[in-house]
Amino acid sequence: MGRLAQTDGLTEIQRDILATVRDFVDKEIIPVATELEHKDEYPTAIVEGMKQLGLFGLTIPEEFGGLGESLLTYALVVEEIARGWMSVSGIVNTHFIVAHMINAHGTQEQKEYFLPRMAAGEIRGAFSMSEPGLGSDVAAISTKGVKDGDEYVLNGQKMWLTNGGTSTLVAVLCKTDEGGSTPYKNMTTFLIEKTPGFGPNPTVPGLTVPGKIEKMGYKGVDTTELVLQDVRIPANRVLGGVTGKGFYQMMDGVEVGRVNVAARGCGVARRAFELGISYAQQRSTFGKKICEHQAIQFKLAEMATKVEAAHQMMVMAARKKDSGERNDLEAGMAKYLASEYCKEVVEDSFRIHGGYGFSKEYEIERLYREAPMLLIGEGTAEIQKMIVGRRLLEEYRLAE
Numbered sequence: 001m002g003r004l005a006q007t008d009g010l011t012e013i014q015r016d017i018l019a020t021v022r023d024f025v026d027k028e029i030i031p032v033a034t035e036l037e038h039k040d041e042y043p044t045a046i047v048e049g050m051k052q053l054g055l056f057g058l059t060i061p062e063e064f065g066g067l068g069e070s071l072l073t074y075a076l077v078v079e080e081i082a083r084g085w086m087s088v089s090g091i092v093n094t095h096f097i098v099a100h101m102i103n104a105h106g107t108q109e110q111k112e113y114f115l116p117r118m119a120a121g122e123i124r125g126a127f128s129m130s131e132p133g134l135g136s137d138v139a140a141i142s143t144k145g146v147k148d149g150d151e152y153v154l155n156g157q158k159m160w161l162t163n164g165g166t167s168t169l170v171a172v173l174c175k176t177d178e179g180g181s182t183p184y185k186n187m188t189t190f191l192i193e194k195t196p197g198f199g200p201n202p203t204v205p206g207l208t209v210p211g212k213i214e215k216m217g218y219k220g221v222d223t224t225e226l227v228l229q230d231v232r233i234p235a236n237r238v239l240g241g242v243t244g245k246g247f248y249q250m251m252d253g254v255e256v257g258r259v260n261v262a263a264r265g266c267g268v269a270r271r272a273f274e275l276g277i278s279y280a281q282q283r284s285t286f287g288k289k290i291c292e293h294q295a296i297q298f299k300l301a302e303m304a305t306k307v308e309a310a311h312q313m314m315v316m317a318a319r320k321k322d323s324g325e326r327n328d329l330e331a332g333m334a335k336y337l338a339s340e341y342c343k344e345v346v347e348d349s350f351r352i353h354g355g356y357g358f359s360k361e362y363e364i365e366r367l368y369r370e371a372p373m374l375l376i377g378e379g380t381a382e383i384q385k386m387i388v389g390r391r392l393l394e395e396y397r398l399a400e
């Protein structure tokens with residue numbers, strides 16, 4: 001492990017977990033990632049390995065069978081996994097968000113029913129806010145849940161579900177219109193259990209996962225639509241048991257998800273730096289190694305500075321949340337900075353590779369197609385800046 005992206009003040013347990021994950025990434029993920037990604041193949045063996053390491057239950061409390069670790073531990077694990085292959089971190093992330101939402105907002109029955117099996121990786125979570133007509137503007141959702149006796153009847157179409165096919169539990173945000181005073185208070189999260197796979201779901205009448213969306217990168221992990229036609233869900237599968245709280249529950253999930261996306265950016269950027277500094281010491285032009293040209297050294301210096309800065313900001317945002325403080329400002333900043341820096345570091349590494357960076361034989365080609373997703377997922381750069389800007393005006397408001 002190199003000098004960059006170190007984290008001060010970790011416990012022995014955190015250091016042990018990270019060493020184990022780093023070893024797993026070097027041995028089980030990096031050697032196969034590019035080949036699986038090019039084939040758009042789901043990494044079944046890697047997922048089994050992560051189950052055995054207990055990674056699906058990393059943050060689930062010990063009383064529900066998890067390891068009870070902090071957001072910081074989780075983020076550092078994600079950074080290591082993304083260094084190996086970003087898609088694998090995507091497989092854990094929606095699971096982690098749904099487990100966080102159930103743990104923070106679920107009824108006791110929901111926690112006891114879902115969390116132990118989520119910790120074991122038997123139930124795997126996906127989360128669904130976006131629709132074909134909206135992503136940033138969550139208040140505009142049109143998928144609807146209408147009460148009918150002890151059940152809700154759900155109708156609508158969802159878009160961009162990471163793990164939409166492979167998951168067995170989807171947290172779905174719907175409009176419920178049960179008298180809330182604003183659109184935000186008329187949304188509800190439903191916990192829908194389903195069988196994995198594509199097409200009409202055999203266990204949930206009316207639920208269809210049409211198929212995988214073809215993407216430029218972030219392959220291997222499935223991203224799907226979700227169609228709901230008169231899907232009947234028992235009222236006890238409303239997250240937290242009370243309607244009208246869905247928007248706030250989802251935003252809480254997205255907030256921890258943002259630290260996670262920042263961590264992914266850190267991991268991908270670190271790998272791009274490693275590839276760049278290694279290649280720069282092997283390739284010669286004009287009679288010397290390219291790393292001896294000052295222009296390339298400057299590039300490496302800029303890349304390393306960005307890797308370090310993004311890591312430290314991501315760690316700060318995770319620690320803020322772990323301390324119980326509001327961290328929307330820091331999470332927004334970390335996500336914005338880490339995703340932008342990741343794109344820049346990957347591009348510089350790609351340039352250092354010259355023509356070979358364009359070849360599918362070189363890992364940087366995959367990273368180049370992966371980095372842009374981080375600019376969009378869990379809220380675009382513009383949305384992060386809106387959040388950060390609003391919070392700054394709260395903090396620095398002039399006295400009237």
Ligand SMILES: Cc1cc2nc3c(=O)[nH]c(=O)nc-3n(C[C@H](O)[C@H](O)[C@H](O)COP(=O)(O)OP(=O)(O)OC[C@H]3O[C@@H](n4cnc5c(N)ncnc54)[C@H](O)[C@@H]3O)c2cc1C
Binds near residue numbers: 133162163223381
């Ligand atoms: C690979 C992938 C996986 C995803 N996984 C999930 C998932 O698991 N679950 C889920 O719910 N969603 C998921 N998403 C959806 C993702 O969260 C949205 O794509 C994202 O929030 C942006 O929404 P949009 O695509 O509708 O863009 P839009 O909201 O239509 O935005 C388009 C452009 O306008 C800008 N913009 C929008 N509003 C403003 C404003 N007020 N001011 C200035 N600029 C603005 C945006 O920044 C962007 O540049 C995923 C997306 C991708 C690509």
